[in-house]
């Protein structure tokens with residue numbers, strides 16, 4: 228027994244009692260042992276592509292909207308489209324025909340997406356399927372020489388996070404998780420202000436995904452074969468951490484000067500979903516498999532400490548009847564920003580600045596990307612325009628040979644909070660180490676470049 232543990236036992240007087248307690252193992256089961264980074268994908272610039280040739284997999288609610296947005300970006304060729312459902316494939320093919328795209332359709336067989344990834348004439352595979360398919364599809368696509376955009380969360384397990392990192396490093400293909408909230412207007416303003424030192428040193432931030440989805444997850448038509456209800460009935464923790472985390476991690480330069488160190492997570496019980504499932508099952512056999520399942524708690528709260536001594540809090544609640552919120556609190560030594568409840572606010576002290584003062588800051592500190600493409604993005608829409616800003620920026624970076632704003636380490640780290648929170652909740656909220664997916668390069672990786680001094684050459688076809 229080491230001196231530290233002997234001192235602890237003496238100090239707490241636990242003596243005999245502690246002998247019966249198993250030590251808390253903060254190493255994540257299934258976490259891969261750290262080995263050397265194969266290649267640093269942070270700020271990696273792939274060779275320029277004049278035209279970005281895209282194949283889409285998954286054409287549900289979100290995937291169809293992604294096709295629609297890409298259809299409005301110049302320098303894009305939509306060459307392949309895949310979904311299990313033939314009707315969705317035909318709908319998407321028709322939608323893009325007006326802009327001269329003639330994609331080949333792939334459908335029906337659950338692994339037909341592999342034929343799409345194997346094509347020799349695609350640069351980017353854009354994955355918008357249920358969570359369990361994200362990593363297998365992304366890894367397969369990268370191994371077949373394609374850059375990847377993959378919806379949130381990119382991975383469900385720590386092992387999957389490592390698969391993404393190792394495959395992206397090995398193939399030198401981008402693996403960007405399409406965390407669209409990083410491109411929302413007030414998040415971009417906060418990032419720009421932070422870069423200019425407006426908040427001083429950022430010491431703490433809070434994010435969340437609080438969105439009452441009960442109506443949707445119990446709707447048989449909303450999500451393909453109720454995949455999201457299945458997730459919520461099998462796991463407990465923060466299953467969807469990336470919307471809350473993405474923008475604040477960029478503000479705090481996580482993976483680029485700082486790193487997550489360890490995490491503590493707590494969930495309350497489910498007080499509604501099991502009851503709803505039982506009631507529905509009484510009249511509809513499709514809900515019978517959900518009866519008696521260990522549904523996720525209503526609210527999960529996870530806190531994370533960084534290597535540089537900062538803190539992050541992130542919450543998840545899709546069951547409570549309350550207004551939507553991603554919180555987006557950024558707190559620094561000289562000021563703070565808070566997005567929700569809207570309107571977004573900024574403070575330099577005890578009081579929030581007036582609406583006029585906020586407007587003035589917005590005018591003087593409009594981020595370069597918003598100046599360039601903000602109006603077009605608002606016209607196209609997609610969560611108020613952020614989805615289009617994200618897709619346009621991604622295509623513009625690929626066409627100009629620039630690093631993407633989100634790399635595979637961000638995808639892995641932000642997604643990893645899901646399984647890490649599950650572990651902590653299952654272990655009485657004990658702390659767990661957060662893997663360093665950058666394997667030490669966070670110490671020297673430069674923050675993302677939001678100057679737009681390079682690129683910006685991609686047009687929009689409204």
Ligand SMILES: NC(=O)c1ccc[n+]([C@@H]2O[C@H](COP(=O)([O-])OP(=O)(O)OC[C@H]3O[C@@H](n4cnc5c(N)ncnc54)[C@H](O)[C@@H]3O)[C@@H](O)[C@H]2O)c1
Nearest residue numbers: 285286287288289290310311337355356358378379450451
């Ligand atoms: N970033 C955001 O704001 C945002 C918003 C909504 C959804 N999402 C994410 O988008 C993803 C899709 O969500 P959704 O709401 O569109 O779900 P959905 O159920 O509407 O769509 C999923 C689609 O995947 C298809 N699919 C399933 N298995 C397949 C397979 N083996 N091969 C080909 N296609 C297959 C289904 O037929 C369906 O059309 C999820 O990961 C979700 O988390 C992100």
